[in-house]
Amino acid sequence: NAGVTQTPKFQVLKTGQSMTLQCAQDMNHNSMYWYRQDPGMGLRLIYYSASEGTTDKGEVPNGYNVSRLNKREFSLRLESAAPSQTSVYFCASTNELSSYEQYFGPGTRLTVT
Amino acid sequence: DAKTTQPPSMDCAEGRAANLPCNHSTISGNEYVYWYRQIHSQGPQYIIHGLKNNETNEMASLIITEDRKSSTLILPHATLRDTAVYYCIVKTMEYGNKLVFGAGTILRVKS
Numbered sequence: 543n544a545g546v547t548q549t550p551k552f553q554v555l556k557t558g559q560s561m562t563l564q565c566a567q568d569m570n571h572n573s574m575y576w577y578r579q580d581p582g583m584g585l586r587l588i589y590y591s592a593s594e595g596t597t598d599k600g601e602v603p604n605g606y607n608v609s610r611l612n613k614r615e616f617s618l619r620l621e622s623a624a625p626s627q628t629s630v631y632f633c634a635s636t637n638e639l640s641s642y643e644q645y646f647g648p649g650t651r652l653t654v655t
Numbered sequence: 656d657a658k659t660t661q662p663p664s665m666d667c668a669e670g671r672a673a674n675l676p677c678n679h680s681t682i683s684g685n686e687y688v689y690w691y692r693q694i695h696s697q698g699p700q701y702i703i704h705g706l707k708n709n710e711t712n713e714m715a716s717l718i719i720t721e722d723r724k725s726s727t728l729i730l731p732h733a734t735l736r737d738t739a740v741y742y743c744i745v746k747t748m749e750y751g752n753k754l755v756f757g758a759g760t761i762l763r764v765k766s
Contacts, residue, residue: 584756632698642689644754646698
């Protein structure tokens with residue numbers, strides 16, 4: 543059981559470039575989440591998916607798009623990266639949206655220059 | 656969701672109990688108290704949660720005051736590997752309600 547996996551681990555982009563962060567879970571969870579964490583701050587929710595085929599905005603969705611490709615995979619896309627999007631991005635999953643225990647991936651460290 | 660207040664940092668000697676406080680004076684009756692921790696550079700990890708009774712699991716104990724306005728997470732025998740940021744979160748279990756992470760408490764366990 544790998545849990546929640548994220549690729550890539552590190553990425554450097556130039557302003558205006560696009561990229562997709564990949565997340566997959568093998569726990570058969572229904573709900574998946576994308577967070578960002580800026581230095582010295584707590585996590586902020588970008589988007590979430592309650593179940594396959596649904597996505598909703600979180601606290602800070604601007605500049606991002608998501609795709610729930612299937613039950614296992616939830617990707618986050620930056621169409622035109624900006625320096626303000628320099629952050630660590632975490633993906634998480636839970637059995638149900640109201641579940642108390644979220645399982646987090648190892649994170650993707652993104653730098654936009 | 657109710658807001659929480661935690662001290663920004665705490666120190667604890669290795670082998671001693673670490674007691675991390677959290678104030679949530681505006682907590683409502685159906686809001687649970689959750690604790691997560693984040694070890695450096697890793698994703699957060701769930702520790703424990705409770706509604707009004709004290710809870711214990713293999714990682715920690717959670718003590719909630721009778722008026723539920725504050726709680727304490729107890730790590731009974733802290734080790735160096737417990738050095739992390741600890742987040743206290745309150746929220747309901749209603750469908751669609753999500754975790755909101757604040758700044759947390761940095762716990763430094765020292766030998």
